Amino acid sequence: MYTVLSCIVVDHNPFLVVLAAAICVAGIWVSFRLFQRARDTHGAMRAGWLFLNGMAAGSSIWCTHFVAMLAFKTQAAVFFSPTLAILSLFLAIVGTGAGFALASSGLFRLAPEAGGMLIGASVAAMHYLGMLGYRVDGLVHWNQNYVVASVVAGVALGALSLNRSMRPVTIWCRYGAKVSMVLAIVALHFTGMAAMMITPLRPVFAPAEDQTWALALAVGGVGLMVMGMGIVTALIDHRTRTVADEDLQRIAEIDPLTGLGNRLQFSRRLEEGCIWADSNDTRLCLVLVNIDDFKVLNDLRGQTAGDAFLEALGVRVNALLEDGELAMRIGGDEFAILRRLKADEPVDAFLSRLEAMFRRPLKASGSQLACSAGMGVAIYPDHGLSPSDLLANAGMALARAKADAVEHTQFCDGVMDQEERRRRGLSQALRGAVERGEFSLFFQPQMDIPARTLSGAEALIRWTHPEHGPVSPAVFIPIAEENGQIVAIGDWVLEQACRLAVTWAEPVRVAVNLSAVQLRQENLVARVAEILETTGLDPARLELEVTETSIMADLGKSLTLLHEIRALGVSVALDDFGTGYSALASLRAFPFDKIKLDRGFVADLDGSEESRAIIHSVLMLGRSLGTPVLAEGVENEAQLAFLTGAGCETIQGFLFSPPVPAGELARQIQSGNAFAHSGTQRHLRLVGKELAVAG
Numbered sequence: 001m002y003t004v005l006s007c008i009v010v011d012h013n014p015f016l017v018v019l020a021a022a023i024c025v026a027g028i029w030v031s032f033r034l035f036q037r038a039r040d041t042h043g044a045m046r047a048g049w050l051f052l053n054g055m056a057a058g059s060s061i062w063c064t065h066f067v068a069m070l071a072f073k074t075q076a077a078v079f080f081s082p083t084l085a086i087l088s089l090f091l092a093i094v095g096t097g098a099g100f101a102l103a104s105s106g107l108f109r110l111a112p113e114a115g116g117m118l119i120g121a122s123v124a125a126m127h128y129l130g131m132l133g134y135r136v137d138g139l140v141h142w143n144q145n146y147v148v149a150s151v152v153a154g155v156a157l158g159a160l161s162l163n164r165s166m167r168p169v170t171i172w173c174r175y176g177a178k179v180s181m182v183l184a185i186v187a188l189h190f191t192g193m194a195a196m197m198i199t200p201l202r203p204v205f206a207p208a209e210d211q212t213w214a215l216a217l218a219v220g221g222v223g224l225m226v227m228g229m230g231i232v233t234a235l236i237d238h239r240t241r242t243v244a245d246e247d248l249q250r251i252a253e254i255d256p257l258t259g260l261g262n263r264l265q266f267s268r269r270l271e272e273g274c275i276w277a278d279s280n281d282t283r284l285c286l287v288l289v290n291i292d293d294f295k296v297l298n299d300l301r302g303q304t305a306g307d308a309f310l311e312a313l314g315v316r317v318n319a320l321l322e323d324g325e326l327a328m329r330i331g332g333d334e335f336a337i338l339r340r341l342k343a344d345e346p347v348d349a350f351l352s353r354l355e356a357m358f359r360r361p362l363k364a365s366g367s368q369l370a371c372s373a374g375m376g377v378a379i380y381p382d383h384g385l386s387p388s389d390l391l392a393n394a395g396m397a398l399a400r401a402k403a404d405a406v407e408h409t410q411f412c413d414g415v416m417d418q419e420e421r422r423r424r425g426l427s428q429a430l431r432g433a434v435e436r437g438e439f440s441l442f443f444q445p446q447m448d449i450p451a452r453t454l455s456g457a458e459a460l461i462r463w464t465h466p467e468h469g470p471v472s473p474a475v476f477i478p479i480a481e482e483n484g485q486i487v488a489i490g491d492w493v494l495e496q497a498c499r500l501a502v503t504w505a506e507p508v509r510v511a512v513n514l515s516a517v518q519l520r521q522e523n524l525v526a527r528v529a530e531i532l533e534t535t536g537l538d539p540a541r542l543e544l545e546v547t548e549t550s551i552m553a554d555l556g557k558s559l560t561l562l563h564e565i566r567a568l569g570v571s572v573a574l575d576d577f578g579t580g581y582s583a584l585a586s587l588r589a590f591p592f593d594k595i596k597l598d599r600g601f602v603a604d605l606d607g608s609e610e611s612r613a614i615i616h617s618v619l620m621l622g623r624s625l626g627t628p629v630l631a632e633g634v635e636n637e638a639q640l641a642f643l644t645g646a647g648c649e650t651i652q653g654f655l656f657s658p659p660v661p662a663g664e665l666a667r668q669i670q671s672g673n674a675f676a677h678s679g680t681q682r683h684l685r686l687v688g689k690e691l692a693v694a695g
């Protein structure tokens with residue numbers, strides 16, 4: 001070790017040693033950058049990068065070696081064999097190139113280390129081949145131990161270097177690969193030089209300093225040029241890749257069909273637009289457009305026609321856009337247009353231009369196609385203080401535009417959209433409400449006036465929203481019908497109602513409401529049968545309520561279904577009678593077990609002669625069909641008196657009882673029972689109301 005150190009310090013020209021070290025460090029740095037690029041690529045590209053990698057590493061190592069050799073001070077005259085010098089350069093380039101290639105080949109598990117060893121070995125081979133061409137005018141003696149030590153150091157450090165380069169790198173050895181490679185070269189060279197002992201034959205008094213410097217600088221210069229080429233190549237490559245990435249990014253944001261931006265671009269542009277409006281203290285107009293009946297076009301004329309339509313639309317939109325406007329296709333048949341507005345600029349002209357874009361017939365693939373669309377408009381920051389709020393509000397306005405038969409362009413409207421947001425919030429909250437146990441069942445008694453008994457009870461669902469508290473079924477049932485959750489909810493009601501009814505002390509009939517959506521459910525009848533079976537409820541005690549509107553939606557199917565339900569022994573009531581359009585048609589189509597006169601008629605009794613007439617005729621109709629009529633919504637004595645006078649026998653309403661919790665109804669049935677058997681009028685107190693019925 002001491003010999004090696006003294007060899008560096010004493011036997012070498014320090015300036016040339018520094019030059020050699022600089023070439024070495026720079027060369028290794030460039031080589032590893034090129035190696036990294038080689039590893040990132042495949043096939044011919046990788047071969048190309050490995051070639052550059054071998055050139056840079058081999059030539060810089062060779063230059064390091066050559067300059068360091070020139071730095072070696074000897075008292076004997078020195079000559080170089082040009083052939084061996086050039087051979088050793090080739091050996092270095094080919095050997096290190098092959099080492100890097102092997103290391104990155106993935107041929108076997110230890111390929112990186114084997115590649116590093118090959119690099120170390122070829123550096124050693126280059127060194128000693130070069131030394132063969134180093135002719136001195138003296139006796140040369142080689143110390144075998146140093147020779148062996150130099151080769152071992154080169155090979156081992158080479159292996160360590162590639163190990164650090166390719167195995168996971170920790171923060172402690174970020175530069176491990178480069179440092180090990182520099183050490184491999186330095187250790188090999190100087191240990192190798194320490195192995196050589198020269199005894200001059202004739203002393204040289206003036207060693208050719210100038211020549212040595214000139215040669216060293218020439219070699220170093222060439223080495224640096226090779227490395228420079230490597231660096232420039234890597235830089236050009238980096239720039240090309242950046243440009244390619246930007247191109248890819250641009251392509252990724254374009255809708256190929258229309259040539260407009262896509263949803264990705266829209267998100268970016270919307271955000272940029274809001275920032276622009278903020279910083280310029282102006283506004284941004286967002287218009288969401290949804291093409292009408294695009295699906296119909298696709299279904300009727302095929303996807304190719306649909307594509308041609310969109311393509312033609314894209315051309316038209318592109319042609320009609322003005323400065324500061326951007327159009328993007330953000331969904332199959334949905335577009336978004338952004339316009340940067342000046343301070344108080346009105347949007348009427350802009351919107352009329354959009355109508356010209358989206359509401360004029362279009363020529364596509366040779367035929368004239370109708371084009372119309374709904375538009376939802378929201379302006380930043382008036383209608384939303386963030387891109388996402390603005391988008392949500394424009395979406396809400398669009399939904400209104402699509403639903404409105406006349407006004408196809410709708411502006412964001414705080415109040416209406418708040419209502420819509422509430423609906424969406426409830427729709428979200430309904431998900432999983434059955435599982436979370438947020439529902440309960442109430443029951444409203446139905447009274448048989450002449451018999452003075454409780455003839456039945458209608459099951460009415462109650463929902464306690466975790467934040468808003470109780471929500472009326474009149475509000476959430478339509479939402480559940482819209483989002484399909486009514487199926488699970490209806491199933492729960494049916495099962496729960498039957499389960500509870502079984503526990504009642506008297507065999508009172510239980511009425512359950514069926515939604516139109518449930519009527520379209522394939523397995524409804526099987527499900528009813530199953531519930532009756534599992535709960536053990538007598539089918540004769542179950543009554544299902546359907547509305548006219550729901551059976552009229554698909555009369556044929558509904559009738560089959562109602563007959564199947566009837567076949568189970570379950571009865572069927574016609575709910576809300578009189579509110580549909582085809583009251584008589586539904587009554588003729590199916591022999592209902594009960595007609596429930598809508599509470600609207602009862603409520604109008606006092607003021608409306610017409611309501612009184614309708615009630616009379618419905619009761620007559622019921623009698624002629626042999627179907628009992630129940631009047632809903634009876635709130636006062638006057639209504640009751642009129643109804644009983646007109647011959648109505650069953651009644652449901654607040655006058656007797658509002659819907660009550662299941663437990664309370666069960667208690668009332670239990671206690672009311674005693675009165676019922678006593679045969680007095682008092683049993684009607686069971687629902688908490690004194691009943692003043694004549695007779």
Ligand code: C2E
Nearest residue numbers: 460461473474477493513514515633634635652653654659
């Ligand atoms: P509906 O089937 O016509 O139910 C009767 C509604 O009238 C109940 O409202 C009841 O509280 C109310 N009502 C009863 N007596 C009176 C009265 O004297 N005056 C007035 N003004 N109203 C009275 P509720 O419970 O809010 O239910 C509203 C609607 O929600 C129901 O109308 C029904 O269409 C639906 N619904 C309730 N529960 C269910 C269910 O479990 N499944 C389905 N599909 N729909 C249900």
Ligand code: CA
Nearest residue numbers: 458513545575
């Ligand atoms: Ca009902």
Ligand code: CA
Nearest residue numbers: 575576596632
């Ligand atoms: Ca009703």
